[in-house]
Amino acid sequence: MAEAIISIRDVCFQYDGAEKPAVDHVSLEIQKGEFIAVLGRNGSGKSTLAKLLNALLLPTSGEVVVDGVQAKGEDDALPVRERCGMVFQNPDNQIVATIVEEDCAFGLENMGVPSEEIRRRVDETLRAVGMEMYAESSPNMLSGGQKQRVAVAGVLAMRPKIIVFDESTAMLDPVGRRDVLSLAKRLNREEGITIVWITHFMNEAVQADRVAVMADGRLEMLGTPQKVFADTKRIEALGLEAPEMLAFGAALMRRGVKGLPQGVMTVEEMAEALWRLKSRA
Numbered sequence: 001m002a003e004a005i006i007s008i009r010d011v012c013f014q015y016d017g018a019e020k021p022a023v024d025h026v027s028l029e030i031q032k033g034e035f036i037a038v039l040g041r042n043g044s045g046k047s048t049l050a051k052l053l054n055a056l057l058l059p060t061s062g063e064v065v066v067d068g069v070q071a072k073g074e075d076d077a078l079p080v081r082e083r084c085g086m087v088f089q090n091p092d093n094q095i096v097a098t099i100v101e102e103d104c105a106f107g108l109e110n111m112g113v114p115s116e117e118i119r120r121r122v123d124e125t126l127r128a129v130g131m132e133m134y135a136e137s138s139p140n141m142l143s144g145g146q147k148q149r150v151a152v153a154g155v156l157a158m159r160p161k162i163i164v165f166d167e168s169t170a171m172l173d174p175v176g177r178r179d180v181l182s183l184a185k186r187l188n189r190e191e192g193i194t195i196v197w198i199t200h201f202m203n204e205a206v207q208a209d210r211v212a213v214m215a216d217g218r219l220e221m222l223g224t225p226q227k228v229f230a231d232t233k234r235i236e237a238l239g240l241e242a243p244e245m246l247a248f249g250a251a252l253m254r255r256g257v258k259g260l261p262q263g264v265m266t267v268e269e270m271a272e273a274l275w276r277l278k279s280r281a
């Protein structure tokens with residue numbers, strides 16, 4: 001039986017002065033060890049939801065429980081943030097120090113972790129994100145993808161059980177994007193860290209265990225990528241595009257390719273399916 005690490009129960013959040021809630025009666029359980037992608041057009045409430053998971057915002061009504069801790073007041077913010085770290089879109093806003101390893105140590109210093117322990121964790125996390133050779137570099141010298149990996153290290157050093165990535169690949173080039181996604185996938189697979197991956201890239205979402213689609217503050221769709229993206233009409237009505245490989249598969253079938261399996265979503269799956277067809281021919 002899977003175990004929920006995050007429970008969002010009938011949560012609403014309304015910004016001061018706003019006419020309607022940014023998050024509107026959302027309920028969602030996220031399982032321990034899950035990699036869940038959150039999609040939705042601009043303004044659908046994704047970042048607001050992310051901030052509710054991190055106690056950067058507190059629900060107007062309903063409850064959010066993160067690894068057994070319910071964020072109700074300011075006192076709960078620290079224990080919630082120790083459990084659930086957040087990586088934002090722009091690494092320049094997240095990186096605070098002028099030397100990579102100092103940046104990585106920053107959160108730990110604030111938590112009052114002893115200095116030998118800080119040293120150990122900084123070395124360990126910079127290795128985990130593949131940035132150990134840049135420990136003494138200035139973040140300014142790094143590419144966008146490398147900076148984002150340093151931002152991940154800063155979060156990882158706190159040993160969170162959950163990491164929320166809020167469009168953390170949006171500003172990166174394709175190489176940086178791939179690097180950061182594969183880092184998140186590795187942390188999920190190898191360290192068992194639960195990942196909430198907010199993105200507007202469908203090709204990233206198809207790699208998740210489950211996909212949640214938001215529209216107008218509400219959770220409109222939830223399920224495996226196979227299930228969610230199979231409903232292309234609804235996906236398009238919610239302002240999203242079906243993943244490229246689904247459209248590509250449909251185009252191949254229109255042009256007379258027969259025997260392509262249903263629900264091929266990633267480039268790897270497509271390559272394998274076509275390879276099988278070819279070796280059968």
Ligand SMILES: Nc1ncnc2c1ncn2[C@@H]1O[C@H](COP(=O)(O)OP(=O)(O)OP(=O)(O)O)[C@@H](O)[C@H]1O
Binds near residue numbers: 015016043
């Ligand atoms: N600080 C704020 N004050 C008032 N309204 C806000 C604030 N931040 C967001 N909103 C509003 O709340 C709604 C949800 O915004 P949110 O940023 O959560 O959406 P999003 O899905 O993350 O969008 P994007 O894809 O552009 O990042 C929008 O209508 C937005 O205008």
Ligand SMILES: [Mg+2]
Binds near residue numbers: 046047048166
């Ligand atoms: Mg956002």
